Amino acid sequence: RLMDVVRQTLEGEHIFPDAPPTVEIVMAKSTEFTKTELKVLRHLLRGLSYTRIAAEMGCEMSTVKFHVSNMLQKTGLENKLQLALAVSDVKLIADLAEE
Template identity: 45%
Template sequence: MIRVVLADDQELVRSGFAMILDAQPDIEVVAEAGDGRAAISAVREHDPDIVLLDIRMPDLDGIEAAKLVCAETRTRAIMLTTFDQDDYVYDALYAGASGFLLKDVRRDDLVHAVRVVAAGESLLAPTVTRRLIADITRNRPRAGTTAAERLSVLTERERETLRHLGRGLSNAEIAASMVVSEHTVKTHVSNVLAKLGIRDRVQAVIAAYETRLIELS
């Protein structure tokens, strides 16, 4: 069962999303919250798999809430907004979020997003999203260590895996490209995340662009 906390300052939005998700046999909404601080409290109390966070909330916004949730818990964050703006996507991803949805998302897409992120994946399949991340990371580079220093902790096969992750390939596609088993790919992916200190494939895509393993075509 996928356990979900919903956080949005609009009660109608919360209740609508809760109705959709609770109707699924494998999803349970365990708590709702109307602001960022209440969302953090709910996550700490219920230990959900997923928290859906509205970006614009009173007291503490969704971006700041996501930073705390992603840093302190195992819960994965999906951001919700009515504003389709690049800065929100950037801030959400760097806060540690694993997904980004507009509030007018279709019912099926909302359910799919929760299942995908709960399974440890991310919402980066569309090419437009990957290009957006590429543009953002190119224009706002990570401070601190150089690309070479960051990549030096990876083996050659792990670098190749990171490059494929940056292109949005699934484990099956990576396995076919590298001519290895999916189990081996999963091991490489786990090693990449651990060595780079990142939590999921979203962050891996960002890292692939920041280190210039992937360049804009």
């Protein structure tokens, strides 16, 4: 099997996908979330308040609320707790490294 991978790589084939798999989160696909929205989600999953998220990201609290609102609209969910639970259930961002 290892030699197959080496041969495929030498022939220019992509062994690993160019992007992470797409995950469905209620009515949205994970690819519909922006990088900034994913950062906000990581902080939400850590249990941080809007104020703390804003401080960590170096932005205004209204910006954090804007991103959460966008994600709620995309998913059809009603609040940030539902959003955090839905994202946790599909394990979308559990171990993503900060860029």
